[in-house]
Amino acid sequence: MGRLILPKPEERETVKGAWIELHHAGTGYDHLVGQRLYLRWYDLAEVMSRVWSAARDVYLSEAAEQSLAEGLVHPTRLDHWRLVTSLESLAGARPNDDVIVMLREPVKVVGSPGQDEPAALYINREPVQITGRYYALVKFVAPVQSDSDLFRVIHFNRATRQFDGPEEVVQLPETIIDTEQLYRSTSHGIEQDPLNETGWYISGAKDSAGTFVVQALAPRALLNLRPDQIVVSEKAAVNFVQKLAWQDTTERKGQINATLLTAEGDEKTALNSWQEGDQALLVNTYGGIGNGREPYPYPGGYYFGHFSYGRARVIREPLADELSFDIEYFQVFSSNGDGLIPGVLHWTRYIGDRQFGYLGYRPVCDILLKLDCFTTSYDFAHRSISALDRMSVFLEFLLHLYRIGGGTGGVYFGVANNCTQDSNQALYAAVKDLDVSFKEHPLVQDMLKRHPEEAERFDRLLKLGHDLRRTLLPMGTVRADWRYNFQLFEVSLNERTWMNILRALMSWRAMTPHWASTAVTKVFLEHGATAWVLRTNQVGNYDPEMVPKAIDP
Known part of the structure; x- marks a missing residue:
């Protein structure tokens, strides 16, 4: 895990990718933490063919220059660069070197060939954009004082399976109001939220005073493979996706729902079919936002929403020692004013981020599809x-x-x-x-x-x-x-x-x-296929004037 840094034009031939300032490393590589290393693609024919077939010269068009003046974010640092590769486009997507990523396995570490030469990390998959360098599982107790952004929390105790671990004070700073004059996340009353009973994953880092600053939230109950309901039969499952998944969205503000769908079999078989290591295709959509006082600000009152694919993996989450979904999104964004970067975004970045995510901002529907012919690997000699x-x-x-x-x-x-x-x-x-x-x-x-x-x-x-x-x-x-x-x-x-x-x-x-x-x-x-439908409706945002709007056909 680390921060991407775009190489200077004169460094490109030497760096052959991007710089990464390493923040976390695997066992045996602690000595690399804090160093600036080369981040490169594996030098394999299949990988390099993929990389160079996508490389393009970048010259900002007149339209890009115009929208830049209007406040949209464009890769200005890459302007007039020849054959820009995907690591360079990710590191240089914003004006500053502020993209924090997680590297997916396998990662090959090649030590420094000389005293003045940095080590290099080699990867074959795009780095995943994340929010937060550390995370914890906590229950909110109360604000330190009225109207404070400091909250007392109790950590989850894996041994007792209760929230009776150490107490700590964390900070949930007020988010910056967006262009729609809305706050994407608020903290008022979070300790009274029904989801607080099962706890929240908080992601972030400590500030200079040693206080943990919460940058992202995730309700544990949404991700831990414990469905609120199970729907059996193909007809009922299809009907749920078509008609019921978005039902009563406005009335369910602040709520989550996890539904397991199976086209055949029984409830127990369907639930047991999801095991550690399983993978799923994810279909993501989100709906709109109303302010509770005026008609929805969309043409004809319709809002078609957003679509993306992703992938989910069933992991054994170490803090709770239970099965949980680890989710990544392949987000296709147009040029925007928030600086959201098209790429592979972890759940903490795309949904849970308190400033840029959609957990407290929009109603979201994630459908996780597991079908062995599509999601399970075919194993050949030395390759799957x-x-x-x-x-x-x-x-x-x-x-x-x-x-x-x-x-x-x-x-x-x-x-x-x-x-x-x-x-x-x-x-x-x-x-x-x-x-x-x-x-x-x-x-x-x-x-x-x-x-x-x-x-x-x-x-x-x-x-x-x-x-x-x-x-x-x-x-x-x-x-x-x-x-x-x-x-x-x-x-x-x-x-x-x-x-x-x-x-x-x-x-x-x-x-x-x-x-x-x-x-x-x-x-x-x-x-x-068996499927999970994970729904959130402006969770963790206690602004009574903001209401979720269901997606329209």
């Missing part, structure tokens, strides 16, 4: 791969291009290119890629002949892919930009309007977040 892995690779490619606007420095959504359409392009590409690779690779074909159970699982993946293709492309024709992986960032809705609309209509079920999330989830459930 899953459709979820391939999808992640395509999304990381897309995220880098979003950070640099395909070379123009800015991204502006239109009807045919937006968070929903482009995320689903990656899903389409992943299934198509595995289909082609498995059918054409002789070693894979030989493995499938020797392992009929894997061949059966692969056949189910092909059927899933066929139904996803039919669902995402109901007109039966593959969009040219999906077939050939074009990203037409420079084309806005005002330019070549009819071409954009026709392209969008070819994949109309992927035009809006609700359509796309419902359609994709329905296909997975029809193929035997």
Whole structure:
């Protein structure tokens, strides 16, 4: 874990990636903490091919220059750089070196070759943006004094399974009001919240006085694989996703709900099917915000929301010693004024962050889909791969291009290119890629002949892919930009309007977040997936004048 630092132009050839100021390290590497190291991609043919195929020259367009003057954040430090790679686009996405990341395994450490030469870390997956260098599981007792941002908390005791551990005083500083004149998180009354009974994960760091400053919150009850309800049968599960997941959103302000869906079997089997190490495809959408006094400030009162994919992993969370979801999002953002960076964002950054996250700000729906033919790896000689892995690779490619606007420095959504359409392009590409690779690779074909159970699982993946293709492309024709992986960032809705609309209509079920999330989830459930639906409605924000708005079809 550490802070990314963009190399100076004259350092690029030597650094070959980005600098990282290391804040945490694994066992045996404590001596590297505090040092500035090289962060590079693995020097393997497959990885380097991926990196350099996405590299682009960056020249800020006139549109980017104009929106920069209007307050949007663009990668100005990368302007006029040649062949910008994904580590550079992540480190240079904002004007300052303030991106904190976690490195995903495997990480290869190569020691310093000389006295004046730093060590190097080698990775093969994009770093994950996080909030907070440390975390704890606590229960809020009370503010130190009335209207104080200092709170007394009690830590969870893993031995007794109660909140009877050490007491501490932490700080929940007031967040900065946003452009809508709203606070994304408030702390007033948090000790009285029903979710306080099961505790909160708090992420942050200590200030110069030694007080722990809470930067992100997560309700333990949302993530610990204990459902509020279980829905059995394919018909009931599909109905829940289509109609019930967003029901009574406004009335449920401040509440969470975790629902387990299974297309077949019974409740116990469905619950026991989720074990440590399991992975899931995540489908994320969020809704809108009302102020409780005026009509919703959206055209016609409709709000279509936001869409993204992600991946979830079942881990044994060490503080509570229980199974919990560890969630990452592949967030496709257009250029914005908050400085939100397209990339892989951990739950603490995208949802739980008190200043930039959506836990207390918007209603959020995460659907976690587990289907063995898609989420479980196929093991070959010295290599394993899953459709979820391939999808992640395509999304990381897309995220880098979003950070640099395909070379123009800015991204502006239109009807045919937006968070929903482009995320689903990656899903389409992943299934198509595995289909082609498995059918054409002789070693894979030989493995499938020797392992009929894997061949059966692969056949189910092909059927899933066929139904996803039919669902995402109901007109039966593959969009040219999906077939050939074009990203037409420079084309806005005002330019070549009819071409954009026709392209969008070819994949109309992927035009809006609700359509796309419902359609994709329905296909997975029809193929035997089990799913969790995790819903939050402005949790941890005690502003009575702000109300959640459900997503519209």
